[in-house]
Amino acid sequence: MFVRVVRFTDVSPERAQELIARIEESDGPPPGVPAVRLQMLLDADQGTAVVLQFFETAEDLAVGDQAFGSMDRAQTPGTRASVDRCELRLDVSAAG
Numbered sequence: 001m002f003v004r005v006v007r008f009t010d011v012s013p014e015r016a017q018e019l020i021a022r023i024e025e026s027d028g029p030p031p032g033v034p035a036v037r038l039q040m041l042l043d044a045d046q047g048t049a050v051v052l053q054f055f056e057t058a059e060d061l062a063v064g065d066q067a068f069g070s071m072d073r074a075q076t077p078g079t080r081a082s083v084d085r086c087e088l089r090l091d092v093s094a095a096g
Contacts, residue, residue: 001054001055001056001087001088001091002054002055002056002057002058002060002061002085002086002087002088003052003053003054003055003061003085003086003087003088004052004053004055004061004064004065004068004083004084004085004086005050005051005052005053005083005084005085005086006050006051006053006068006080006082006083006084007048007049007050007080007081007082007083008048008049008050008051008076008077008078008079008080008081009047009048009078009079009081010047010078010079011042011047011048011049011077011078012047012078013042013044015077015078016040016042016044016049016077019040019075019076019077020040023038029064030067032063032067033063033064033067033068034055034056034060034063034064035053035054035055035060035064036054036055036056037052037053037054038051038052038053038054039051039052039054040052040077042077047078048078048081049077049078051077053068054088058087061085065083065085069083
């Protein structure tokens with residue numbers, strides 16, 4: 001599993017909620033983006049967000065990275081501060 005980790009600044013709670021609503025209303029990722037999971041972490045007090053985009057393969061990550069990287073700022077929660085392209089090496093959940 002591969003994860004594209006994007007950090008945003010200048011994020012307002014209202015803008016984040018607009019984006020969340022648009023995503024929830026969609027039928028999945030944008031056309032041509034092979035993402036299998038999406039998570040958004042929001043720190044409203046600091047005006048920051050971290051978006052995690054999950055992909056099955058490194059090739060899928062590269063395709064998604066190109067598509068998401070070319071998105072207009074109006075389609076993002078704020079100012080893109082950094083992008084990390086990672087391989088998921090550990091995923092542990094508490095037993096419950």
